[in-house]
Amino acid sequence: MKKAGLILAGALALGLAGCNGDAQGSSKDGVTGALITAADGKEWLTYGRDYSEQRYSPLTGIGTGNVADLGLAWFADLDTARGQEATPLVIDGKIFTSTAWSKVKAYDARSGELLWDYDPEVPGEWGAYGCCDVVNRGLAAWGDKLFLGTFDGRLVALDRDTGEVAWSRETTDRTKPYTITGAPRVIDGKVLIGNGGAEYGVRGYITAYDANSGDQLWRFYTVPGDPQEEAAEPDYLAKARETWNGEFWKLGGGGTVWDAMAYDPDLDLLYIGVGNGSPWNQSYRSPGGGDNLYLSSIVALKPETGEYVWHYQTTPGETWDFTATQHIMLADLEMDGQQRKVLMQAPKNGYFYVIDRETGELISANNYVPQNWTTGIDMATGRPIENPEARYDKTGKPFVSMPGAGGGHSWHPMAFNPVEGLVYIPAIEAGFPYVPEKDWKPDTARGFNVGVDMGAGAMPPDAAIRQATADSTKGALIAWDPVKQEERWRVQYPGPWNGGLLATAGGLLFQGTAAGNFVAYDAHDGKELWSFPAQTGIVAPPITYELDGEQYVAVLAGWGGIWTLAPGGILSERSGPVRNISRLLVFKLGANGELPPAPPLDRMPLDPPPFRGTKEQVTLGGYNYGRYCGQCHGDAAIGSTVLPDLRRSAVLDNADSWQMIVHDGALADNGMASFAPSIGKEKIEAIRQYVIFRANEDKKLGGLGS
Incomplete structure (x- = not known):
């Protein structure tokens, strides 16, 4: 007897084989749509394993009864000590992965021998355009090529055997602060790539390129542009324009497609997740409100032409950075006695959505983490019932939202188990204070263009409030029943x-943790069955593959990403200070490999020079630190273990050296770009005085974030 909510076994993975006229063949002959659709689990051919993006492997060689015998087969040290977020691909006995700074490495999947590597040589100063670390989430494969989106906006095709560049295309306007961190996808020979940069003032889109030639085939914009340049505007954008106000195009608009995609070969529909508004604060972006389509939406397209089919907007009039770019997965669920073709997503806004993927109709929604920005979802309209106080952009008053800008779930992929009928969510429980900024002005050079006073939190709260905030900031692995819309465990x-x-x-169920462990859980009840100390935080998703009858499990380890950098020091109060040791780790049964001893976590002492600045400098410096520095060097100047903690900087007491770095760009090649285009020497000196002041305050408290 089938349990309610059980997916039809293999409906997506096997029942659609041969779509688009592809012969199944072998990956040795080249990756095809049929191979991706009918993936048997022995290889990992695309980002989510198959087009449904369920991240469920049919392999059974490693199970609950023997996972305790799992051991390290081999590891490979990486040359990028930043966040590692990629999903490796496994094709024809080789494992291919991207790393931070958009580098690519190919290994023998049995032995770990490095076969080739590729460095696109992203300019170091481009790091200043990234809201959330210089990460890359993976590659795509088609035919005999691999495809990489680089942090500075290129799409590069590589020969899979040699790593040689087959072609390269600029996918963005390099005069604007676009970035690419997401993995491409390939459908019927069309390479699909989006981009990021909404926090800095850009217009979002997704583009399709011919896999063989690199020729651009179509481009789908997610928000309207300058009306003077849109004479032949397609109907979907003309309808979207009716939901915007003011001269929004001058601020970019946002709506970047920076991560999630999925594809249904049977319906021939591509699903994309659309990001936040630019700026966040809607009162600046679209004065007078409006839904601002297609921000924070799931949009269905025809992959052949980029033609709009339908959309569902999770957060109309987005003003909280509540993106809908989080993981999209497809399944066939039994709901109310009827089989439904559904799309599932747990975006930042805290709600889990089940949507009819043929029509875009909302089937059900419920919050998977605590939330206070709504009183629920109106199922008649599919719209959230907003808490009026949450509209800081209208009230002009601060609002502490749950979830906050970090979301109830970020980019980290979920997984679905069809036997258990459960979706597993790497959830976040954390609030964020939205403080509307009066008289905000955009900065198209280096500024964090959100229209929220990022400097308002420059001074940390007193010890009691700080402890309460830390206690309410948590993480969880949630097993979610998508049919009943409730937590199982x-x-x-x-x-x-x-x-x-x-x-x-x-x-x-495999997952790495912020505390530095790689863990295997029982998918039925969440019981921990095995754990490996990885010596570093793990944010990337694992994969599994089979060679010579043996099953392997692999994961990229390396602490990083926005939660590591921005609230990094404060975060250490919860999970402990975690270093970055970037590696590819590969496991199999019976292996007994060991990592070398972990190096000590050496940090400069918190011993700042005495504060000799003024109160006015602290105020000015705190504001500019929040807008220009905090996303990399930590809230309230409490730094992480990945990038320099400025409170401990060796040049903190040297005004000239500070100016050479921040104003002149002396360390641009290392990712510390010049901020002279945005702030002059007086403000840069005020930032230094602010950091000195903060360092002395924390030294009195015994070294917050140390």
Whole structure:
């Protein structure tokens, strides 16, 4: 007897084989749509394993009964000590992965021998355009090529055997602060790539390129542009324009497609997730309100032409950075006695959505984490019932939202187990204070263009409030029943930013943690069955593959990403200070490999020069620190272990050296670009005085974030 909500076994993975006229063939002959659709689990051919993006492997060689015998088969040290977020691909006995700074490496999947590597040589100063670390989430494969989106906006095709460049295309306007961190997808020979940069003032879109030639085939914009340049505007954008006000195009608009995609070969529909508004504060972006389509929406397109089919907007009039770019997965669920073709997503706004993927109709929604920005979802309209106080952009008053800008779930992939009928969510429970900024002005050079006073939190609260805030900031692995729209079980973590997920037919669920462990859980009840100390935080999702009858599990380890950098020091109060040691880790049964001893976490002492500045400098410096520095160097100047903690800087007491770095760009090649286009020497000196002041305050408290 089938349990309610059980997916039809293999409906997506096997029943659609041969779509688009592809012969199945072998990956040795080249990756095809049929191979991706009918993936048997022995290889990992695309980002989510198959087009449905369920991240469920049918392999059973490693299961609940023997996972305790899992050991390290081999590891490979990486040369990029920043966040590692990629999903490796496994094709024809080789494992291919991207790393931070958009580098690519190819290994023998059995032995770990490095076969080739590729460096696109992203300019170091481009790092200043990234809201959330210089990460890359993976590659795509088609035919005999691999495809990489680089942090500075290029799409590069590589020969899979040699790593040689087959072609390269600029996918963005390099005069604007676009970035690419997401993995491409390929459908019927069309390479699909989006971009990021909404926090800095850009217009979002997704583009399709010919896999063989690199020729651009179509481009789908997610928000309207300058009306003077849109004489032949398609109908979907003309309708969207009616939901905007003011001269929004001058601020970019946002709506970047920076991560999630999925594809249904049977319906021939591509699904994309659309990001936040630019700026966040809608009163500046679109004075007078409006839904601002297609921000924070799931949009269905025809992949052949980029033609709009339908959309569902999760957060109309987005003003909280509530993106809908989080993981999209497809499944066939039994709901109310009827089989439904559904799309599932747990976006930042805290709600889990089940949507009819043929029509875009909302089937059900419920919050998977605590939230206070709504009183629920109106199922008649599919719209959230907003808490009026949450509209800081209208009230002009601060609002502490749950979830906050970090979301109830970020980019980390979920997983689905069809046997259990459960979706597993790497969830975040954390608030964020939205303080509307009066007289805000955009900065198209280096500024964080959100229209929210990022400097308002420059001074940390007193010890009691800080402790209460830390106690309410948590992470969890949540097993969610998408049919009943309720939590089945959870694993509670002390802090957020735990890794993406992998479910297997062996009854297992694999996840890395912020505390630095790689763990296998029982998919039925969440019982921990095995754990490996990885020496670093793991945020990337694992994969699994099979060679010579042996099943392997692999994961990229390396602490990083926005939660590591921005609230990084404060986060350490929850999960402990975690270093970055970037590696590819590969496991199999019976292996007994060991990592070398972890190096000590050496940090400069918190011993700042005496503060000799003025109160006015602290105020000015705090504001500019929040807008220009905090996203990399930590809230309230409490730095992480990945990028320099400025309170401990060796040049903190040297005004000239400080100016050479911040104003003149002396360390641009290392990612510390010049901020002279945005702030002059007086403000840069005020930032230095602010950091000195903060360092002395924290030294008195015993070294907050140390």
